[in-house]
Each structure stands twice: as structure tokens, then as C-alpha cells.
Amino acid sequence: MKKTRGMAVSLSTSVTLSSGGIARVMGPARIAVRRGKVRILGIELGEGQSVVISRFRSYAVKALSDSQMDIVLGEGGSVEEPEKGEEVIDQWESVVEKVLSRDRVTLVVVGPVDSGKSTFTALVANMALSRGMEPVVIDGDVGQCDLAPPSFVAMARIEKPVLWLRELMGEYFRLVGYITPSVAPYKLLRALVELGREATHLGRVVVVNTDGWVYGYQALELKSEIARALNADYVVVLDEVVGKKLSRMLTPLGIEVITLPRPRVVRERDRDDRRYLRRQNYRRFFDGAKRICVGLDSINIAGSCVFSGEPLSEEELASIAERIGARPIMGSRHDDLVALVVERGAEPSVIPRLREAGGKDVYLIPAKARLRIVSAVLTNGSRNEYPALIDSIDPEKGLCLYTKYGGEVRSVIVGRVRISEEWEEVGKPMKCVI
Ligand SMILES: Nc1ncnc2c1ncn2[C@@H]1O[C@H](COP(=O)(O)OP(=O)(O)OP(=O)(O)O)[C@@H](O)[C@H]1O
Ligand SMILES: [Mg+2]
Known part of the structure; x- marks a missing residue:
């Protein structure tokens, strides 16, 4: 498969994958399965089913059997075959399987900006949902919470699979008041502890997304305190260096840190995109x-x-x-x-x-x-x-x-x-x- 890019006018293309094959699709795109079965972020799509990928997102599409997809790409969208080692979805899925082997579990997702925290959070939710495990997501990324306006953190139960947490609306909200976590970390911690308490009443799997501030000791200390205060069973870190540091901080406290690679090629968002996304959530x-x-x-x-x-x-x-x-x-x-x-x-x-x-x-x-x-x-x-x-x-x-x-x-x-x-x-x- 070579890279196919969408142009100003949308472009239709047909992609075949043999069982186990992976395609990377950058939005805007619409994927319809014509033959076979594929999985995107824990969501299985069979013949005749389709999904839409936003222009701000990219995903790995994995074929569960020999498959053919009709893909319509909008401007800036593309579909390509990842190079060896670029795609991480298999490693992600096997970690989620392990984590979900417990009857109840709380996990905190940590990583730098654009490392895939929100995506991993949604993956855990989708996989937990398909196992009938009543997942609850807490979006603790105070600058760009998908479930609430910026400067809030929020929680939602997951009752249908989601590709992007933005498809959901928060059910419980807490005001932090700032869009940077470092200004008043105590407010963020208080907010997350309160949501966490509520979440454990509502579901068996609690996934907590965090902000991308991981540079420096204070940033990591805040992440550790969040994990401790929420009684996390696991902290999943989407960065090797950060993972090692957090592991030294949390292992003595009995919290297991799992380090996972981040996808190498992703749809990145620049400052204007982020501003646009924040504006959308205020408007909402x-x-x-x-x-x-x-x-x-x-x-x-x-x-x-x-x-x-x-x-x-x-x-x-x-x-x-x-x-x-x-x-x-x-x-x-x-x-x-x-x-x-x-x-x-x-x-x-x-x-x-x-x-x-x-x-x-x-x-x-x-x-x-x-x-x-x-x-x-x-x-x-x-x-x-x-x-x-x-x-x-x-x-x-x-x-x-x-x-x-x-x-x-x-x-x-x-x-x-x-x-x-x-x-x-x-x-x-x-x-x-x-
Ligand atoms: N396995 C993957 N393959 C390709 N692209 C991916 C994959 N996982 C995530 N992405 C894309 O990577 C980008 C960043 O992911 P995501 O938004 O989850 O990161 P984040 O760490 O939450 O970022 P932020 O710090 O902005 O909140 C998104 O466009 C997402 O669609
Ligand atoms: Mg995010």
C-alpha cells in the first residue's frame, strides 16, 4: 500500500489488508468496511459498517481477517502502511488486556503532549466496555479536557464505544479555574480526588487521562500524587524516559508503572488547532x-x-x-x-x-x-x-x-x-x- 493523500476535493480509495495487517489513517476520513473485519481503537467493524475520523485525529486500523475498505479522504487526510516499529497498537492492546484481567481497576495515563494519552484512555474504555466492565473515564487534562470546557476536569461513564472522547459530554464536573496544571496543583488534585471517589461508585474500570506536563520534577511529582490520591493500581506512561522516572517514584509506594511506546507518526495539532479545539469546547x-x-x-x-x-x-x-x-x-x-x-x-x-x-x-x-x-x-x-x-x-x-x-x-x-x-x-x- 502506498501513501494516498486527500486533496481539496475528497478522494475515494479502496484499501485491502490481509489478516493482521495495519493501515494508518489520518483524518479527515471515512472508512467503510466492504469485506472482512477490522478493529480501530478496540472497536470492531464488520461488513457494511463505517466510522468517520476527524481532521484532528489519526488511527491504526487493524485487519482481523482479510479485509477490504472503502476510504474517503478529505483535505489533508491520508492512508498509508506504517513502517516497521511505527505502529504500537498491538503493544497497547496487550497491556490493556493485562490491566483488565482484574475485576476492578483504576489506572492513570501519563505522557508528553501528543503522545496518545487521550487515545489510550479511549482504548481502555472501549476494551473494558466490550468485556462488560462498566468503564468510567476521568479527563484530568485541565487545559484541553474533552468532556468539559478548558479549566475544568470531568468524568463520564462510557456506554458506547468512542473514537474520540470529545464525542462524550461530562456527567460530573470540577472547576480547577486555570488551564495550566502548575498554577494551582492543589485544586487539580482536589478535583480529581472528588471525581475519583464518584467514579469508583459508578464503574469497575476507572481510567484517568492527565495533562502533558511531564517536564521536571514538580510535574512528575504532581502525576505521582494524583496516582496515589486516586489509589491507582497502574500508571501507564507513553514515554520511556518519563516511565523510568515515574517508576522510581511510584514503585516504592506499591504502584506499578507500565511504560509503552507512543505511535511514531501521528496527526499533530499545532497551536492554532489547539486554540480552535478549546474554543469549540467553550462554545459547546x-x-x-x-x-x-x-x-x-x-x-x-x-x-x-x-x-x-x-x-x-x-x-x-x-x-x-x-x-x-x-x-x-x-x-x-x-x-x-x-x-x-x-x-x-x-x-x-x-x-x-x-x-x-x-x-x-x-x-x-x-x-x-x-x-x-x-x-x-x-x-x-x-x-x-x-x-x-x-x-x-x-x-x-x-x-x-x-x-x-x-x-x-x-x-x-x-x-x-x-x-x-x-x-x-x-x-x-x-x-x-x-
Ligand atoms: N496508534 C496510533 N496511530 C496513529 N495515530 C495515533 C495513534 N494513537 C493516537 N494517534 C493520534 O495521535 C494524536 C495524538 O493523540 P492524543 O490526542 O491521544 O494524544 P494526547 O497525548 O492526548 O495529546 P494532548 O497532549 O494534546 O492531549 C491524535 O491525532 C491521535 O489520533
Ligand atoms: Mg489528550
Whole structure:
């Protein structure tokens, strides 16, 4: 088989594989099995069955018997025969078989960016599902969680096979508030522990995907702590060097580390692709969401500097007002900062070490401005942290937000990521956004 590439106009091609043969298909592509049987990511496809591969993905297609496939390639798609050693799916599958020989199992998947963590996670889920094992996936990649908007981690039960975790919607969410795991690792750890507790009630196989931050001791220590806190039976590492390091850290603690090679040739995503994918996931949760305003007296607000500090008196507000040239409406004090809601200003900002505020940093939050902070609504029954977008804080209307959560909004947790009308992250994450 030689490499066939899709052009601007889609291209149809027919590919034959003898039993045991592998083809690598880069999306966008549609694969229909005409004869025989193939397997993609643990999903078996027989005669007349088909799958669609996104332009952001590539997969190994393995023939389980002599097979023929009709493949339609879109622009940038391709199908080719992997060189010896490039494809790793056989090794992956045999490790998953071993892991699934237990009755219950929790495993954490670790690896660098683009090493195949999300794909391996889906493979475990698919293979567990075909064995009737009730798999649950926790997507702990806080920057690009497939099940939730960025800055969240989330969990979903797998009830039908998936090629890409994005086909699923999270059932349980936890807000971390940042899209990089290193900023507040304790928040990520807390979030994953809570999801893990829920997951073990819901299924027998728990697979935890993690972010691609594996460079440096701190990164690996965080991965180890996650594995320990979740009581993982195995950590699967898709990189030899990282695997060795993690193994030295985790073996003394009784957690088995399994190192697997990553596929050598994959559909990589550049920065623009990643931005596009993040934007899609913000839209999925917030585009078309209803806007709700709740009076400040009837809502609990957590994760906010203004609402958690010691309230400032009228006199204190007045004395600060003179210096900042804006009228503060409300504000509060912490040991190291003062947070104020002010009447003017288009963007939140910080004045460093303002004397009138006792030499503290002063955070200014403009009332009524479009803040668009990625946040969560705390739902009563299930203790879920459902995605919400805080729109504005308004002394008259209260806290206004967008959410697709259908229940009553009584408590919110404020995140730190702000997004534009175009669903792109704006500014650097601040300590206090409200
Ligand atoms: N066995 C394979 N053969 C060919 N391509 C593969 C294989 N496994 C995964 N891929 C492709 O490799 C790319 C990276 O995989 P994946 O998204 O799972 O990696 P990741 O480690 O989760 O990346 P990220 O750090 O961005 O989350 C994807 O396009 C995926 O479709
Ligand atoms: Mg991933």
C-alpha cells in the first residue's frame, strides 16, 4: 500500500489488508468496511459498517481477517502502511488486556503532549466496555479536557464505544479555574480526588487521562500524587524516559508503572488547532446558554476575593476612591490584597501596593463590565460543579451569568480564566477576577 493523500476535493480509495495487517489513517476520513473485519481503537467493524475520523485525529486500523475498505479522504487526510516499529497498537492492546484481567481497576495515563494519552484512555474504555466492565473515564487534562470546557476536569461513564472522547459530554464536573496544571496543583488534585471517589461508585474500570506536563520534577511529582490520591493500581506512561522516572517514584509506594511506546507518526495539532479545539469546547457549554441574574443577597459566591475578605467600611472605600480616581461600590480586604468593585473601567486591573490600602495590591473589578469568567454553578443534589460563564457583577441586578444548567442557581464558584466574545482566552489569569 502506498501513501494516498486527500486533496481539496475528497478522494475515494479502496484499501485491502490481509489478516493482521495495519493501515494508518489520518483524518479527515471515512472508512467503510466492504469485506472482512477490522478493529480501530478496540472497536470492531464488520461488513457494511463505517466510522468517520476527524481532521484532528489519526488511527491504526487493524485487519482481523482479510479485509477490504472503502476510504474517503478529505483535505489533508491520508492512508498509508506504517513502517516497521511505527505502529504500537498491538503493544497497547496487550497491556490493556493485562490491566483488565482484574475485576476492578483504576489506572492513570501519563505522557508528553501528543503522545496518545487521550487515545489510550479511549482504548481502555472501549476494551473494558466490550468485556462488560462498566468503564468510567476521568479527563484530568485541565487545559484541553474533552468532556468539559478548558479549566475544568470531568468524568463520564462510557456506554458506547468512542473514537474520540470529545464525542462524550461530562456527567460530573470540577472547576480547577486555570488551564495550566502548575498554577494551582492543589485544586487539580482536589478535583480529581472528588471525581475519583464518584467514579469508583459508578464503574469497575476507572481510567484517568492527565495533562502533558511531564517536564521536571514538580510535574512528575504532581502525576505521582494524583496516582496515589486516586489509589491507582497502574500508571501507564507513553514515554520511556518519563516511565523510568515515574517508576522510581511510584514503585516504592506499591504502584506499578507500565511504560509503552507512543505511535511514531501521528496527526499533530499545532497551536492554532489547539486554540480552535478549546474554543469549540467553550462554545459547546456557553453558546446559546441562558443568562441569569441573581441578587447578591441570595447567592453564595466562592472563589472570589471580593466576597470572601473582610468587608471595607464606607470611610475606607472613600479614602481609596480619591487615589484611584474611580468610585468603589464595595470591597474587601485580605492579608495581602484589597479587592474592589468600582464604577468605571472596562477591564479588571491591579494597582500594586497602594498606600491608602495599607500597602496592599488593589484589584479593581469594574461593575457591569462584561467579565466573561469561566466558572461553575454548584448544584445541590449531586454536588456537581456545572460550567457557567460569569457575565457581570452589577450592584442592582446582582451576579449575572450564562449557563445551560437547568436548576436554580444558588451557589457559584468563580474561576480565573476570562474569555472573549470569540471564545478565546483573554489576559493573564489574575489572582482575583471578582
Ligand atoms: N496508534 C496510533 N496511530 C496513529 N495515530 C495515533 C495513534 N494513537 C493516537 N494517534 C493520534 O495521535 C494524536 C495524538 O493523540 P492524543 O490526542 O491521544 O494524544 P494526547 O497525548 O492526548 O495529546 P494532548 O497532549 O494534546 O492531549 C491524535 O491525532 C491521535 O489520533
Ligand atoms: Mg489528550
